[in-house]
Amino acid sequence: MEDREQTDDELVATIRRTAGLDGVEELVRRHTGRVRNIVYPLVLNDADADDVTQETLLRALNGLDGFRADAAFTTWLHCVALNTARNFLRGRSRRLRLLTPDELPEDATDEPFRTPAHAAETVELDHAIAEAMGRLPAEQRIALSLVAIQRLDEKEAARVAGCAHATLRWRVFRARRRMREMLERAGYAVPAAVNGTRA
Numbered sequence: 001m002e003d004r005e006q007t008d009d010e011l012v013a014t015i016r017r018t019a020g021l022d023g024v025e026e027l028v029r030r031h032t033g034r035v036r037n038i039v040y041p042l043v044l045n046d047a048d049a050d051d052v053t054q055e056t057l058l059r060a061l062n063g064l065d066g067f068r069a070d071a072a073f074t075t076w077l078h079c080v081a082l083n084t085a086r087n088f089l090r091g092r093s094r095r096l097r098l099l100t101p102d103e104l105p106e107d108a109t110d111e112p113f114r115t116p117a118h119a120a121e122t123v124e125l126d127h128a129i130a131e132a133m134g135r136l137p138a139e140q141r142i143a144l145s146l147v148a149i150q151r152l153d154e155k156e157a158a159r160v161a162g163c164a165h166a167t168l169r170w171r172v173f174r175a176r177r178r179m180r181e182m183l184e185r186a187g188y189a190v191p192a193a194v195n196g197t198r199a
Helices: 008-017 024-043 046-062 073-091 116-135 138-149 154-161 165-185
Strands: none
Touching (some): 008 024, 008 073, 024 046, 024 073, 024 138, 046 073, 073 138, 073 154, 116 165, 154 165
């Protein structure tokens, strides 16, 4: 009989019981990508996203005693990630660096059946989206990222963002409207996620 994969709660219990000797590597492996996907739209830079991801995971592991299991572990981890990203943004005195084609992940342009012209258009649109995201206020960027990129339910997104559901909805509405205005002004078709529709 195959061993069942431990749930997040069970991994946390194992880590607490063994003082971090067991379970840490699996918990980190399981959630590194998720955390990075949360923080990247906020910091808009690969190196910074890596740093904030690592800092988030360290804070989460060191603060597991603060996890009370009255919410899902992923919701709690999202909160830690957002707080870490907010602290990073507050402490950064320089302007946000914008995503450039050289900073795109290798697989961003590695889709099959794409012509060079289509690939160039995609890179330009990615750059325009990153630039528009960088111009949004941090709280709007967080709200849009949670709902449009992470595809969280609005109520869970509000809980992660630490605001009322109505406030979260208003921030998403304002962010989408501002993104739409900026992209249309730059001459780009507005992606479905920005409009609030499915692709």
